Amino acid sequence: MIRKTNEKRRTEVDLNQIRNEIDVVDKQMVELFQRRMKLAGEVAESKRASGKAVYDRQRELEKLAKLGALADSEFNRHSIEELFLQIMSISRRYQYNLLGDREHQIAGEYVEVERLEITPNTKVVYQGVPGAFSEQAMIRFFGQKVSSSNVEQFEDIVEMIEQGKADYGVLPIENSSAGFVSGIYHLLQEHDVTIVGGISMEVSQALLGIKGAKLEDIQTVYSHPQALMQTKPFLDARGWKQISLENTAVSAKKIQEDGDKTQAAVASVRAAELYNLEVLKPAINSQKHNTTKFVVVSGKKMYTKDADSISISFSLPHESGSLYNILGHFIFNGLNMTSIESEPLEDQQWEYRFFITFDGNLGDASVQNAITGVRSESSDFKLLGNYRMISSENEHKNNI
Numbered sequence: 001m002i003r004k005t006n007e008k009r010r011t012e013v014d015l016n017q018i019r020n021e022i023d024v025v026d027k028q029m030v031e032l033f034q035r036r037m038k039l040a041g042e043v044a045e046s047k048r049a050s051g052k053a054v055y056d057r058q059r060e061l062e063k064l065a066k067l068g069a070l071a072d073s074e075f076n077r078h079s080i081e082e083l084f085l086q087i088m089s090i091s092r093r094y095q096y097n098l099l100g101d102r103e104h105q106i107a108g109e110y111v112e113v114e115r116l117e118i119t120p121n122t123k124v125v126y127q128g129v130p131g132a133f134s135e136q137a138m139i140r141f142f143g144q145k146v147s148s149s150n151v152e153q154f155e156d157i158v159e160m161i162e163q164g165k166a167d168y169g170v171l172p173i174e175n176s177s178a179g180f181v182s183g184i185y186h187l188l189q190e191h192d193v194t195i196v197g198g199i200s201m202e203v204s205q206a207l208l209g210i211k212g213a214k215l216e217d218i219q220t221v222y223s224h225p226q227a228l229m230q231t232k233p234f235l236d237a238r239g240w241k242q243i244s245l246e247n248t249a250v251s252a253k254k255i256q257e258d259g260d261k262t263q264a265a266v267a268s269v270r271a272a273e274l275y276n277l278e279v280l281k282p283a284i285n286s287q288k289h290n291t292t293k294f295v296v297v298s299g300k301k302m303y304t305k306d307a308d309s310i311s312i313s314f315s316l317p318h319e320s321g322s323l324y325n326i327l328g329h330f331i332f333n334g335l336n337m338t339s340i341e342s343e344p345l346e347d348q349q350w351e352y353r354f355f356i357t358f359d360g361n362l363g364d365a366s367v368q369n370a371i372t373g374v375r376s377e378s379s380d381f382k383l384l385g386n387y388r389m390i391s392s393e394n395e396h397k398n399n400i
Contacts, residue, residue, distance in 0.1 A: 036091070040095060064085060067080050067081065068081045093333075096369050096376070097332075100372075101368040101372055105372075110301045113302050114304070115305075116296075116298075118142060122147060122167050123149070123165070123166045123167045124138055124142055124168045125157050125160050125166040125168075126151075126157070126169070127151055127170075127246075128150055128249050129249045129250055130150070131252060131267065131270050131271030132247050132248060132250075132268075132271075133203055134172060135150070136268070137199050137294040140199055140201065141199045141294075153246065154171060154183065154184060155187060157169035158297065161298065161299045162191060162193065167298065168298050169193070169296070169297045171295050172184070173185070175226055175292045175293075176289070176291040177229070185341055188311075188313070189355075194300065194383075194384070197296035197387050197390075198293060198294060198296060198388070200292075200390070201293075201392035205227050205268075205284055206268065206282045207221070207231075207279070208252055208265045208272045208278065208280065209277065209278045210261060210278065214280070218240055218262060218280070219262040219263075222255065222263065222264070222266075224248050224266075230285045230286065231266050234285075252265040252277060256275040256277055269282065297385075303362055303385070303387065304387070307388050309357055309358075309360075309386070309388065310358055310360050310367065311355065311357045313353055313381070313382045313384055314353065315352065315354070315379045317379075326354075326374055329369070330358055330370055333370040335358050337356060338358060338359065340354060340356050340357075341356075342354050342355070358370075362386045
């Protein structure tokens with residue numbers, strides 16, 4: 001018994017000694033890290049004078065290979081490469097912080113405004129027909145007195161803005177139960193438009209039929225794919241055939257024109273009023289507080305003084321740690337990411353374009369540092385916009 005006790009004490013002493021040695025090594029590593037960061041600061045000042053880029057990918061790859069070659073085992077080689085990959089990433093973020101937006105890309109491209117310019121002559125375009133949720137979002141954001149028009153496709157909206165035929169466009173971008181609206185981010189990436197505002201609106205989907213129709217008459221239901229997803233449990237339980245159309249209000253208009261009691265549409269109560277339809281069942285969406293976010297886009301690169309959301313897009317190579325390192329810029333600068341979406345790149349297998357939204361204003365130094373880092377270390381970077389997403393309960397202060 002005494003022997004076992006002595007062995008336990010000896011083991012505890014040995015463990016404490018090892019831990020003490022680790023503490024000494026860790027302290028040395030901290031001192032060396034701080035010395036390295038000081039040198040990184042000197043590198044930043046040198047690059048400020050020369051105009052050289054902070055990120056030199058080829059040099060970093062070569063350096064990682066040299067450091068890995070110093071390891072005494074395969075495990076340590078991987079560990080050393082991973083360790084220094086992070087150290088160099090931190091070093092770059094520190095340099096971006098010191099240099100700031102030295103090329104003045106943000107200030108040179110984007111103009112801060114007190115508020116959006118909205119008058120009775122302002123031209124606003126939305127997708128669908130009267131009664132569409134996009135129309136409701138437009139009215140709640142801009143008010144009733146603007147000059148509005150509607151188009152068939154989302155792409156028509158951005159093309160009208162690019163051609164100068166509209167001042168603003170309204171696009172649905174995300175739903176709380178069905179997720180991101182397919183294709184919208186791609187349009188924002190590919191076209192010369194900027195998000196300048198947004199509105200979050202509760203969307204209550206109703207089942208509409210022609211006058212005199214009853215629930216037991218229905219065999220086929222029409223609506224936008226998102227609306228069908230939002231009401232999927234209700235529709236699936238009844239075994240009705242579901243057909244996608246380009247818009248909820250278009251679906252309401254179709255069944256009104258067809259006059260067929262076996263057809264129904266998932267749309268708004270407002271659409272029922274506009275097209276003289278029967279509300280067979282109100283609020284059939286599966287999520288009680290079904291909410292859709294709409295963005296307001298413009299052909300002008302501007303942001304309001306109170307803007308607090310930023311959306312960007314960029315693409316990355318299919319390499320280990322590439323997205324992790326990019327996300328580090330948000331963490332390092334204390335910025336809160338609110339959403340991330342991706343789409344595969346055409347003709348580039350397993351490579352993706354990412355769409356990220358985070359909190360901030362383009363006038364903030366931390367935002368400028370993060371954007372500079374992401375822009376420098378990615379491809380096809382685009383600042384999609386800096387805007388304020390308001391709630392539909394409060395009409396926008398720009399309303400006229």
